[in-house]
Amino acid sequence: MAHSVRRDAPELPDFSLLKRLARDQLIYLLEQLPGRKDLFIEADLMSPLDRIANVTTLKQHDVDKLYKVEYKPIVSTSDQLCFLIRPRIKTVKWICDVVNADKAFGRFRRYKIIFSPQKFYACENLLEEQGIFGDVTTDEWSFYLLPLDDDIISLELPEFFRDNFLEGDQRWVRTAGSALHLLHSVYGPFSKVYGIGRCSK
Template sequence: MAHTERRDAPGLPDFSLLKRLARDQLIFLLEQLPGKKDLFIDADLMSPLDRIANVTILKQHEVDKLYKVELKPVVSSSDQLCFLIRPRIQTVKWISDLVNSDKVAGRFRRYKIIFTPQKFYACETILEEQGVYGGRICDKTLSIIDWMRIKAVFHVICLCM
């Protein structure tokens, strides 16, 4: 029996609007750190990031180099570092150590942390305790991207196809 389309079933929804919304939100947050910057991405977020903003788009918004967060010393020569991370205490401690080691070395950089899918109070507390929140970190309100919703949408797309 040949497969025919059901006329009473709706077509696949258009998720391009959600994709564009996530991309625009990321671009807005990246542009809050004007000029060339290096972007450090949590390994778990690389695939969702690639689905909404490829390297070309990131380069257009002055992302110079991309790094995977590996919790080891940073080799970046950029004066601006942006971190796209999940709210994990170990990662936040690593960023705090990086900021403080730059301070001890007399190196001034600007930093931005973008948490996804949410910001935890514990992470904020660690940044405050380490003396980096609101000082060297670019803004006092750490940014949040709700990519879990976007990721769920892509899983639905995959199931529908």
């Protein structure tokens, strides 16, 4: 455990609530596609997902098979496909290829894309450009914070440092702000606030 052992230290908040909120929202989103379905998961979401909802939990909510996104033709025979992905153009383009391949073969399926933690206009625009915007439903899994220990929580955004600090792309600032808002909503106002850097204002 990483937390303080001082007797006068304040009691730590129960961060397991964040896991429960994330799990409940994910289950709700999966149930929006009723019936048996196959779930495709982007690689860097697999480990966080395992901490939130294990395979047993997913199967209890009609997830039949799980696949890792591998950017190649799929082998699923399910009539319903759900994609749990980051809002990345490469991944969305692959999904477009999957849907268009099915259409070319006359295969009818239902498709749902769950973006985590948010969807971007560029992703939806690509769906429209590729002619499948009306063939898929999209949603957001607002998975902002992952508790790693009693006193450690992680944003789980592998691109944040590169995009924000190296490339000056501030698209993830909204996500960071939403994470802080979630903490405020669940645990109450922050007793102390410090800001560092040009984005701290």
